[in-house]
Amino acid sequence: MRYLSFWISLFALVLFSCSGKSKQQDNPKDVVSASPSIEETKSSENEVKFPVYNFDSFEPLLHKEDNTIYVVNFWATWCKPCIEELPYFEKVNAEFKDDNVKVVLVSLDMPSMWKSRLEPFVEKKGLQSEVVILDDPKQNTWIPKVSEEWGGGIPATLIYNKSKRSFYERGFTYEELTNELNQFIN
């Protein structure tokens, strides 16, 4: 019996820690405050095709509470392993649409590269997934807010839905990516 109650309490602990986490994410203040600052950054960078976020305006994209599974990939055009795994994210975005999966490609390219490298790259590769730019030099502040596990290396990927999230500071093969994703779909 002692054995049983141990496991029940452990299970309760796991449940509790999960619900605590999702409560944290459900912060309507973040969502409301996000929209004006996006507009601000957008208008000042109206040259660039993709939305430009600072971390405060970007953060709500990491905590959506709808029925979608978000695959948020941090990359840059200068990051070779990132470029190598991009086709797998594109494939996932296309093939898992019916499972409510959405890929967001978060470019960490520097401002000087947005017009010269990022735009031509996205066009040339014909990327279909949503591309956004995260431009916030205060990296030591925001990196831990994406994940405490993240040291700052890219490629890095966050997969989340409203009840679960996993972070990976590494590159993926297509098989590895779909394996991780399937844990969210099932």
Next chain:
Amino acid sequence: MKTFKILGALILLISMASFVTTTSAEKGYDIGDTTSDFSLKNIDGKMVSLSDYSDAKGFLVIFTCNTCPYAVAYEDRIIELDAKYKSKGVPVIAINPNNPVAKPGDSFEKMKVRAKEKGFTFPYLLDEGQKVYPQYGATRTPHVYLLEKTASGNVVKYIGAIDDNYQDASKVEEKYVEDAVDAMLAGKEIKVTSTKAIGCTIKV
């Protein structure tokens, strides 16, 4: 009862799995660890070890390279750090951790070219065979380790970024490395001992 057993086993398995991933991600030196010395080839062809610097009070071991845009953005600031702290006994020791086979732009020859172009005032070493960066636990470039020389060896005092603005040196609000070195040399407590930054993953 059986269901609970299965459930319990499942939870145990999951918690073990997450434990394994956490520990494997935390390799390398921590603050307070004593480092082992290395012997790496400098761009002038000579081998360099930390034990060569008998008068040093410490070292700024910086993993950097030619090709990473973040490393390039910090080149001038690395030169400034060496200019400021070498005379105070804390020289910069730059190490290129990338495998030139995977990243031809970081070959030994290209390192020589880049060092000459920029006028590096510090050793720029190639981590041949890529054995040193894993000991440190460096994951990206640039990645700074401040070491303090003590009677028992070189002790890690700070790990992380140079400052809090890679884009614009004039907009820097916190000079993490300078603050750490200043505190160390003054015998004071280092307030921020580790920071995170986006960088290029090390090419193996």
